[in-house]
Amino acid sequence: MTDTAPELRVPRWIDADGEELQDPVRLSDLGAGHKIIFCFQDWCPGCHSQGFPAFKALHDALVGKGVGFAAIQTVFEGAHVNTFDKLRRNQEKYDLPIPFGHDTPPAHERFPTYMQDYDTHGTPWFTVISAAGAILYSGFTVPGAFIRAAESGASLLPTISSELE
Template identity: 30%
Template structure:
């Protein structure tokens, strides 16, 4: 994991779903960014990570909190293509933007996954309204604790949004 409080690395995304244009940290300045890094064939992602991201998306105002899915495939590459992901997004009724993490030649780890030094999936990343990494969780995250973290970041961001 990279150190909290430092500028969050930009994402390396080959394709986006559920958004008319590519998203960047700079384009979302002023909003809290919640990234759910997942894989379609990851049991923890399907049972916990994606449902939690959907709850965040449904709970917080999109003017204040931007939820993003990051499909970051480091295994079973042939099974988890963008075509399969599109069907997954439809079947699981995912309405928030989802990006496909870019692969690098010579490594099985996608670029954003490496930039953030993720341990695996599911990984939840919190970026504050100024574009700084604030927290990164590998595995399950308690809803109440996560909600409190998001609210803390929203309170900090209030002067920026005024």
């Protein structure tokens, strides 16, 4: 995949401390390096059994090594359960001091903005964006190249682009 990552249009966010942000998070807010964005729904069993643990492992291995992280609750169903207040609960539960976004469908639309812009197909969902802004990976599982990079102390980060293309 070589598409350029669109700018985020997710309207509501909390910061690393759980405080609601006045302005939406932009890709540039996640740093100049690679970015990993994890999409979830609070009521999604796979998000909690597989997605969050994998995302947490990547975060813990790569934090401070030039990789930016964000989590986005893409509310394409279950809006009565997948509410804004669940962001902080999950941020604390998984000890992830990163921005968490809440993305509901715009008026008269079926899917949240992130799902539309990044052509995602449900949750859990991982997107990896290069430092140059290219979408390197988009899918239900964690890309093997990032797992290997994390396990090796991120020494594979410069080669991830070629491994995922």
